[in-house]
Amino acid sequence: xxxxxxxxxxYDISKKAGVSIATVSRVxxxxxxxxxxxxxxxxxxxxxxxxxxxxxxxxxxxxSMRTIGILCADVAxxxxxxxxxxxxxxxxxxxxxxxxxxxxxxxxxxxxxxKAMEGRRVDAVILAGSQYIESTLPKNQYIIxxxxxxxxxxxxxxxKSDNIYCNLSDDYSxxxxxAMELYQKGCRKILFLYREISYSRNLKYKGYxxxxxxxxxxxxxxxxxxxxxxxxxxxxxxxxxxxxGHEFDGVLACDDELAIGAMKFAREIGIxxxxxxxxxxxxxxxxxxxxxxxxxxxxxxxxxxxxxTVSSLMRLLEGQEAVQKTVLSTDYIPRxxxxx
Amino acid sequence: xxxxxxxxxxYDISKKAGVSIATVSRVxxxxxxxxxxxxxxxxxxxxxxxxxxxxxxxxxxxxSMRTIGILCADVAxxxxxxxxxxxxxxxxxxxxxxxxxxxxxxxxxxxxxxKAMEGRRVDAVILAGSQYIESTLPKNQYIIxxxxxxxxxxxxxxxKSDNIYCNLSDDYSxxxxxAMELYQKGCRKILFLYREISYSRNLKYKGYxxxxxxxxxxxxxxxxxxxxxxxxxxxxxxxxxxxxGHEFDGVLACDDELAIGAMKFAREIGIxxxxxxxxxxxxxxxxxxxxxxxxxxxxxxxxxxxxxTVSSLMRLLEGQEAVQKTVLSTDYIPRxxxxx
DNA sequence: CTGTTAGCGCTTTCAG
DNA sequence: CTGAAAGCGCTAACAG
Numbered sequence: 001x002x003x004x005x006x007x008x009x010x011y012d013i014s015k016k017a018g019v020s021i022a023t024v025s026r027v028x029x030x031x032x033x034x035x036x037x038x039x040x041x042x043x044x045x046x047x048x049x050x051x052x053x054x055x056x057x058x059x060x061x062x063x064s065m066r067t068i069g070i071l072c073a074d075v076a077x078x079x080x081x082x083x084x085x086x087x088x089x090x091x092x093x094x095x096x097x098x099x100x101x102x103x104x105x106x107x108x109x110x111x112x113x114x115k116a117m118e119g120r121r122v123d124a125v126i127l128a129g130s131q132y133i134e135s136t137l138p139k140n141q142y143i144i145x146x147x148x149x150x151x152x153x154x155x156x157x158x159x160k161s162d163n164i165y166c167n168l169s170d171d172y173s174x175x176x177x178x179a180m181e182l183y184q185k186g187c188r189k190i191l192f193l194y195r196e197i198s199y200s201r202n203l204k205y206k207g208y209x210x211x212x213x214x215x216x217x218x219x220x221x222x223x224x225x226x227x228x229x230x231x232x233x234x235x236x237x238x239x240x241x242x243x244x245g246h247e248f249d250g251v252l253a254c255d256d257e258l259a260i261g262a263m264k265f266a267r268e269i270g271i272x273x274x275x276x277x278x279x280x281x282x283x284x285x286x287x288x289x290x291x292x293x294x295x296x297x298x299x300x301x302x303x304x305x306x307x308x309t310v311s312s313l314m315r316l317l318e319g320q321e322a323v324q325k326t327v328l329s330t331d332y333i334p335r336x337x338x339x340x
Numbered sequence: 341x342x343x344x345x346x347x348x349x350x351y352d353i354s355k356k357a358g359v360s361i362a363t364v365s366r367v368x369x370x371x372x373x374x375x376x377x378x379x380x381x382x383x384x385x386x387x388x389x390x391x392x393x394x395x396x397x398x399x400x401x402x403x404s405m406r407t408i409g410i411l412c413a414d415v416a417x418x419x420x421x422x423x424x425x426x427x428x429x430x431x432x433x434x435x436x437x438x439x440x441x442x443x444x445x446x447x448x449x450x451x452x453x454x455k456a457m458e459g460r461r462v463d464a465v466i467l468a469g470s471q472y473i474e475s476t477l478p479k480n481q482y483i484i485x486x487x488x489x490x491x492x493x494x495x496x497x498x499x500k501s502d503n504i505y506c507n508l509s510d511d512y513s514x515x516x517x518x519a520m521e522l523y524q525k526g527c528r529k530i531l532f533l534y535r536e537i538s539y540s541r542n543l544k545y546k547g548y549x550x551x552x553x554x555x556x557x558x559x560x561x562x563x564x565x566x567x568x569x570x571x572x573x574x575x576x577x578x579x580x581x582x583x584x585g586h587e588f589d590g591v592l593a594c595d596d597e598l599a600i601g602a603m604k605f606a607r608e609i610g611i612x613x614x615x616x617x618x619x620x621x622x623x624x625x626x627x628x629x630x631x632x633x634x635x636x637x638x639x640x641x642x643x644x645x646x647x648x649t650v651s652s653l654m655r656l657l658e659g660q661e662a663v664q665k666t667v668l669s670t671d672y673i674p675r676x677x678x679x680x
Numbered sequence: 681c682t683g684t685t686a687g688c689g690c691t692t693t694c695a696g
Numbered sequence: 697c698t699g700a701a702a703g704c705g706c707t708a709a710c711a712g
Contacts, residue, residue, distance in 0.1 A: 007458070007489055009705055020683045025707060033681055050485065052459035056399035057705030060688045065396060065460075067439075074425055078626075081421035085414055088442050092453075097460065099407075100440045102428050118347070119392035120405075120437065145390065149347055231629050260630050267632065286418075289571050290600050290630035292607065349689055360699045365691060373697055397689030400704045 008051040017045040028053055059121065068313070069099045069117035069125040071110065071132065076102075078285045079255065079302065083128045083155060086306035094314050096123070105131060105196065111142045118146055124313055126153040130168075130200035133157040151316045153309050157199050158325060165316070166325045167309045169300035171200050174330040175207030178252055178280045178298060181332065183215045185278050185340050187250030190217075192224045193234075193262065194254040204254055204282070223248060227258055234261025235268065242269060249277060256281035256288050259295055263337065279337040293336025300330045348391040357385040368393055399461065408653070409439045409457035409465040411450065411472065416442075418625045419595070419642065423468045423495060426646035434654050436463070445471060445536065451482045458486055464653055466493040470508075470540035473497040491656045493649050497539050498665060505656070506665045507649045509640035511540050514670040515547030518592055518620045518638060521672065523555045525618050525680050527590030532564045533602065534594040544594055544622070563588060567598055574601025575608065582609060589617055596621035596628050599635055603677065619677040633676025640670045 010028075014021040019038060026034045027042040034042075045051075059065030068091050072080045088098045099122060101113040110132060117125050125146060132154070134140050140159055146152055147163040154166040182190050192208050194201045205224070212219055225241060227234045238261065253259035259281030263273055271277050273293060281288055284299035305328060312322040350368075354361040359378060366374045367382040374382075385391075399405030408431050412420045428438045439462060441453040450472060457465045465486060472494070474480050480499055486492055487503040494506040522530050532548050534541045545564070552559055565581060567574045578601065593599035599621030603613055611617050613633060621628055624639035645668060652662040 007461075011705080021706075022683060022685095022708085023681090026682085029707080035681060038681080050455075052455055054400075054705050055460040056396045056405060057688090058707075059396035060394075060400055060690090061705080061707035063688075063707090075415055075428070076422045076425035078418065078421070081418070082416045084440070085416035085442050088415070088440055089444075092441065097439050097441070097456070099437050100424070100428055101432065101437070102425050104429075115392060116437070120395040121347075231626065257626070264629075286571065286597070286627065287630050289604075290627050292632055351689080361690080362692085362699055362701095363697090366698090369691080375697060378697080394689050397704090398691075400706090401689075401691035403691095403704080 007054075008049050010053065013042065013045050013049065013051055016049070017042045063121075064123050065097075065121065066095055067097045067099055067120065067122045069101065069120065069122040070128055071101045071103050071113055071117070071125065072128040073105055073131045074102045075100065077129075078257075078287065079283045080129055082285075082302050083306055086303050087126060087128070087155075087310060090307060090310040094310065107134070107139070114142050114146055118149060122150065123317060124151045124153060126155060126309060126313070127157060128155045130156045130198040131196065133159060133199040135197070151313060153313055155305060155309055160324070164324070165309075165312050165322055167305050167312070168200075168325075168327050169305060170327050170329045171203040171300070172207040172210075174282070174298045174300065174332070175204040175252065176211045177207075177332055178282075179208045179211030180215070181296075181334075181338065182250040182252060182278055182280060183211065183217075185250070185274075185338055187278055188217060189220070189223060189248040190250040190252055191246075191248040191262075192252050193227055193258040194225075195227060195258070201254055208252060222246060227261065231257060231261050231264065234258055235264040238262060238265035239268065251277065251279040253279070253281050256283050256285045256295060256297055259297070259337075260287055260291050263291055263295070274337050274339050278340070280332075284331075284333050288333075288335065291337075293339070296335045296338040297333050298330050299333050301328050304328055347394070348389050350393065353382065353385050353389065353391055356389070357382045403461075404463050405437075405461065406435055407437045407439055407460065407462045409441065409460065409462040410468055411441045411443050411453055411457070411465065412468040413445055413471045414442045415440065417469075418597075418627065419623045420469055422625075422642050423646055426643050427466060427468070427495075427650060430647060430650040434650065447474070447479070454482050454486055458489060462490065463657060464491045464493060466495060466649060466653070467497060468495045470496045470538040471536065473499060473539040475537070491653060493653055495645055495649055500664070504664070505649075505652050505662055507645050507652070508540075508665075508667050509645060510667050510669045511543040511640070512547040512550075514622070514638045514640065514672070515544040515592065516551045517547075517672055518622075519548045519551030520555070521636075521674075521678065522590040522592060522618055522620060523551065523557075525590070525614075525678055527618055528557060529560070529563060529588040530590040530592055531586075531588040531602075532592050533567055533598040534565075535567060535598070541594055548592060562586060567601065571597060571601050571604065574598055575604040578602060578605035579608065591617065591619040593619070593621050596623050596625045596635060596637055599637070599677075600627055600631050603631055603635070614677050614679050618680070620672075624671075624673050628673075628675065631677075633679070636675045636678040637673050638670050639673050641668050644668055 010021045014024045103110045103113045152164045156168045158166045251262045281295045281297040284297040288295035288297040350361045354364045443450045443453045492504045496508045498506045591602045621635045621637040624637040628635035628637040655662050
């Protein structure tokens with residue numbers, strides 16, 4: 001273990017440049033009230049010594065370390081990975097760093113991480129993914145608590161409360177339209193696949209139900225199936241389900257992995273896609289173009305959602321107003337699994 | 341915009357609990373020299389008021405905010421997303437938060453982000469992915485500079501220098517073996533697909549070359565192809581390449597997406613996989629099981645790499661020694677694209 | 681334009 | 697076991 005070299009402070013710089021620390025601070029913060037000459041001298045010293053201002057001290061002094069907290073269930077999830085990537089890059093362009101927490105689905109962990117973000121005095125927190133919205137109001141209190149201090153941005157979640165700002169994709173319409181699409185392709189028994197109950201899942205489900213209703217198909221609850229785990233498990237779960245005697249000619253899945261799991265099930269059983277079974281996924285992830293036939297999916301405009309979120313946030317942080325709820329419409333991307 | 345509620349400080353707590361701030365601080369840091377009674381009283385006040393200690397101030401006082409910086413090219417990349425997910429969860433279990441920067445491939449941005457991490461006085465930085473190692477030594481100076489202050493952990497990169505610790509998968513052997521596998525399946529013209537030149541890519545390439553040599557196949561440089569972009573672009577790039585008259589009966593790709601791009605090319609042209617063309621990818625990502633046939637791939641033990649990295653780091657931060665270079669062997673995962 | 685100085689909220693000796 | 701007080705490195709009035 002080598003000896004840590006001590007890092008320079010503003011005092012070192014001020015001494016070397018022959019000015020006060022205030023002047024150095026002004027230079028660091030691009031204050032206009034520094035003469036060109038002084039500024040240059042200070043900058044030269046800074047460059048030469050490789051000085052980086054201590055962010056803690058800056059944060060303490062100014063009340064902000066220009067940091068945003070992002071919570072997501074797991075960045076290993078493709079959709080969330082994309083979201084975090086867009087968010088982080090956007091935030092950094094605006095001069096903010098991001099602290100990331102992958103909280104998983106455990107409620108206690110979510111709450112703990114959220115509280116910890118407060119301790120770190122982040123300037124705002126972004127909750128990415130609808131997993132953060134609990135079905136009962138009191139369980140959402142942990143979000144509202146934080147919003148009393150700093151803005152909370154929800155990505156694909158909605159809570160109506162002060163200082164909470166929501167950007168979501170129109171999952172309801174997306175699934176209404178997708179179910180309609182399947183109906184028009186001739187499907188009459190449409191399997192609805194989901195993972196966890198979540199705010200977003202419920203909207204999707206409602207869209208699905210409403211479409212069935214409008215097509216005068218009675219809702220068959222046995223066609224609403226919850227799946228867990230990775231591809232292989234999804235597949236085998238469906239095989240079991242099928243062998244129990246359930247029949248279906250269409251699949252509407254809450255994410256692309258579920259949809260591909262269904263395709264793998266079909267291949268194993270010998271059901272033809274799209275002739276005997278049409279499939280629509282969601283998120284329009286890279287997975288959808290890996291399979292063959294390629295998977296029809298729903299593009300929920302992740303990037304746009306993220307851009308909106310960051311720009312709202314920047315506005316808020318500058319003391320301006322922002323819209324509390326923005327719903328973005330989605331695009332249906334037809335591919336091979338619905339071709340007939 | 342609502343009024344930000346002012347957050348509690350250690351003074352509020354000390355006043356309410358009728359003790360000095362030093363005592364509160366001791367309670368916060370689990371110091372043994374506080375009487376049980378006092379501790380309980382203080383804890384009660386803390387809980388009741390929802391107080392969270394200010395991390396900046398803590399960092400300033402103690403010299404550490406228990407934060408690790410992670411740089412990666414892009415978390416939207418499946419492999420890196422997995423790595424970041426494993427790293428973050430592991431770090432948090434050890435009481436560390438992580439600041440994430442998706443730097444992209446631009447050298448200047450990498451350097452800037454690395455310097456910024458110093459300013460934030462992170463306790464260490466982890467460079468995830470071999471994109472951070474430049475081919476010429478002076479360009480790696482920016483990494484060495486930081487390592488003078490804090491440990492730098494490389495994931496899939498190697499620089500021999502003090503206070504830099506490297507965990508890598510054995511890409512050389514992985515690709516040597518994979519090329520051998522293709523040879524044994526009868527391939528004689530093996531296309532090597534890569535994206536950027538990187539430390540890892542070079543090892544893979546060496547493995548490929550060495551295997552060819554041992555099989556007494558002369559290296560055909562026209563079979564070493566650099567691809568860019570997403571699946572569609574990879575596919576069309578290969579179509580062009582093929583139409584230019586290049587022939588090959590095997591593909592060895594530096595990541596799964598490239599491999600699947602090759603599969604899509606083959607499907608479009610009408611080349612049968614695996615009969616006429618065998619394909620091996622790398623990373624054993626979820627993509628490899630989405631395609632049909634499923635893609636043979638190389639499992640490079642991402643999780644193990646991350647666990648090792650974090651545990652080395654924790655050891656270092658406690659002042660203990662750690663191994664400077666650890667190479668993990670990989671697993672070849674045979675699937676449908678190499679079945680003959 | 682520049683310097684002085686009082687915090688920011690916590691940690692950490694040093695006394696008691 | 698507990699408290700007082702000196703920093704930690706920077707920001708932001710306030711004076712000049």
